[in-house]
Amino acid sequence: MSGIMGGEDGLGVFSEVGPLKKVLLHRPGKEMETLTPEVLENLLFEDIPWLKKLQIEHDGFADALRGAGCRVFYYTDLLKEVLEDSGVATVAADHLVSTGRIPQSRLKEEIRELLVSMNAGNLADVMICGLRKDAVPHSDDEKRLSWWIQEDFPFYINPLPNLYFTRDPGAMIGHGLALSAMQTGARNRETFLLDLIRRFHPMFASIGNKLWYSPDMGDSLEGGDVMVLSDTAVAVGASVRSGSDAIETLARRLFEGDSGIREVLVIRIPAARAYMHLDTVFTMVDRDSFTLFPGVADDIRVFRLTPSLSSGSGKAGDGVKGSSIRIREAESLEKGLAGVLGRPVRILKSGGKDRGAAAREQWNDSANTLAVKPGTVITYNRNTASNEALEKAGIDVLEIEGSELVRGRGGPRCMSMPILRGY
Secondary structure: OOOOOOOOOOOEEOOOOOOEEEEEEOOOOHHHHHOOHHHOOOOOOOOOOOHHHHHHHHHHHHHHHHHOOOEEEEHHHHHHHHHOOHHHHHHHHHHHHHHOOOOOHHHHHHHHHHHHOOOHHHHHHHHHHOEEHHHOOOOOOOOOHHHHOOOOOOEEEOOOHHHHOOOOOEEEEEOEEEEOEOOOHHHHHHHHHHHHHHHHOHHHOOOOOOEEEOHHHOOOEOHHHEEEOOOOEEEEEEOOOOOHHHHHHHHHHHHHOOOOOOEEEEEEOOOOHHHOOHHHOEEEEEOOEEEEOHHHHHHOEEEEEEEEEOOOOOOOOOOOOOEEEEEEEOOOHHHHHHHHHOOOOEEEEOOOOOHHHHHHHHHOOOOOOEEEEOOEEEEEOOOHHHHHHHHHOOOEEEEEOOOOHHHHOOOOOOOOEEEEEOO
């Protein structure tokens, strides 16, 4: 077996640490220059990165991926390609207008006409960078009150500065996609962008309608909480960004579909912005090894979800339609992981034995590692204690610069959406 179901030309994710072959990134661009102190909270930022250095660091990240044998695809390129179709451009324009901060119906139509008249590149820019009120041509006589009253937010269509964290809008599980329901309105359009690519780009044709989750299913669920442990098991974080109802819905759909998933390990972490996703405190670094921020160890609870047939026919675990869910609490994180993987596991503490270093480096995403193959991970070079602890445990560490990237509160795993990864 090649280790990649569907071959090098397909899409699919069957592991958290298997060889990473294709990944979807977004190189930060002009949308970052829309960040000003008065809109930081609205756009979920706590600081303003320096764009020039941010791009240099992101390019270094992409180069590290390519050096590890991974093909890199960018949101902007894929969007431009699908928006060359006028029908897709119309779908995009309708969505932008219907979800934008545009109060009057006449103004909505004017902006819609402006958007559909744009070429694919310019429309893609608006989808990511937003549309400022002063970018819509008006004479002084035509300016409506909404133009003059900026409401402390000068956009008709808001920018997406969080998009470079491509992990969050969706997660490949097997040959299908869990499309996120974002917990904050500022990020909702990120899911639409991914769905537009999923529906209209030929590279994603193999997914079709195989959606394990989508925003219309209710509770919030974000990709940073989803980890494909193996071809039969998924871990999902119950966090401030992903709700229990969404996790249960995802589990049921995985069990009832042809996902191959037979167990969902739910890991509840403290509901705090500092630990917004499971992967901010916990990631897989080898087939039997994980790194964990020790500051949350005492507050974690773990639950094993498996199919349990509601009817009398069939065999539990077959994943046939009509199954309900059996829920059991695991004694510990280590025992829960060992149970679903079928082998003993190691939990490596970020920061090593220095709790102060662990707390400091967790703020800089030390636990947010990205495996490119078993036992080899990409990390920020600033997290020296955590990287040394990984290396002492036999993990190969590929360090990248991240002084500006980390200002958005995310690490290498946050900045990547694997779309082809083997066992």
